[in-house]
Amino acid sequence: MHNQNQWKKTFAIIFSGQIFSILTSSMVQFSIIWHLTETANSAEVLMLAGLFAFLPQALLGPFIGVWLDRWNRKKTMIIADSTIALFSFILGVYFYFGEPSLGFVYLILMVRSAASAFHAPAFQAAIPLIAPEDQLTRVAGWHQMVFSCSNVIGPALGIAVYSATSLGTVLFLDVAGALLANGMLMLVAIHQPKAETIRKSSFFSEFKLGWETFVTVKPIVIITIATAIFGIVFMPLAMLFPLMTLSHFGRGGYSASVVEAVFGIGMILGGAALSVLASKFKDTTYMSWSLVLIGATSIASGVIPSEAFIIFVIMSLIMGAAAPLFNGPYMAMIQRAYEPESLGRVISFVTSITMLSSPIGLSLAGPVADKYGVQMWFLWSGIVILFIGVFIYSKFSRIGIK
Secondary structure (H helix, E strand, C coil), rough: CCCCCEEEEHHHHHHHHHHHHHHHHHHHHHHHHHHHHHHCCHHHHHHHHHHHHHHHHHHHHHHHHHHHEEEEEEEHHHHHHHHHHHHHHHHHHHHCCCCCCCCHHHHHHHHHHHHHHHHHHHHHHHHHHCHHHHHHHHHHHHHHHHHHHHHHHHHHHHHHHHHHHHHHHCCCHHHHHHHHHHHHHHCCCCCCCCHHHHCCCCHHHHHHHHHHHHCCCCCHHHHHHHHHHHHHHHHHHHHHHHHHHHHHCCCCCCHHHHHHHHHHHHHHHHHHHHHHCCCCHHHHHHHHHHHHHHHHHHHHHHHHHCCHHHHHHHHHHHHHHHHHHHHHHHHHHHHHHHHHHHHHHHHHHHHHHHHHHHHHHHHHHHHHHHHHHHHHHHHHHHHHHHHHHHHHHHCCCCCCCC
């Protein structure tokens, strides 16, 4: 089914475009967060931005899954990226001529999030249509490396362009990145799975079938619930890193971008390790290691004094290295467990469950960080994540699940 060299060539073309798209998106994401951190200096404003950036993906996810399994996954990715590019352009124009209101920034974040809700699961559901089954964890490692490479230089480059010009310029670069990614996607063929019988049924019955398919694999259900709890405490950390740099350590944008870059370097190392060691251990073993490391480094970040910025940078490196050891194997488990024709729905369900946990965490984190300090969230989230890692290891270490 999969030609040994052809599938690698296809991924090389896709990833060469995606790396620029992810790079410019990383530049935009960090620049917007830093802009809000600098102008508002409030955890609540950052958490609201996070809510608007995550909520559409969480709410749309289950319905998008049905749509993905009906429609062409390649076209879905192209349309979604084009939509993101269009609204980056609109926000860029606003910033070019003046300061848009917070409400308008939130609105653009919502639309970008809605488009991403189509793009991410379409891409993940397309991977098993290209790569052999025994290579899925390895491809997940590649994907993490591409994502990480972009995220290493994204924040630093974003801050450099933002400081030298304006947020508008960063947004215009995002438009160029999305167009390049689409151009590369147009060069490859991604064959759709056959689903004639499913196409004849109603949207609701397909939606129900997606849920029923998801719950047939009990280990995935258990791990997804654990992942949702992990998401509640971990997702706000991504928004709080710049505020930690500014409020606790008293440093500026370049220091904040260094933390992001070091986190990304860690992700590259973790992704590389996963690619090399893909078949050495069970997927659940990698995931439990990941959570224990993330939990321990988060706890350490929550107790270090304000003069120990370098220790925070080291903790960020270790935390970044641990992240791909969870994300890659988790997605590979899902891709391996379900048939390609229903994979779009299942991935969307899983994405929605984990995404819905984010608004809960974000709504809790804002008031807690503003009242008790940003370090308090790092400390307690670390304790929760550590417990989840231990739970997954004890639950699955003796079970013969790959």
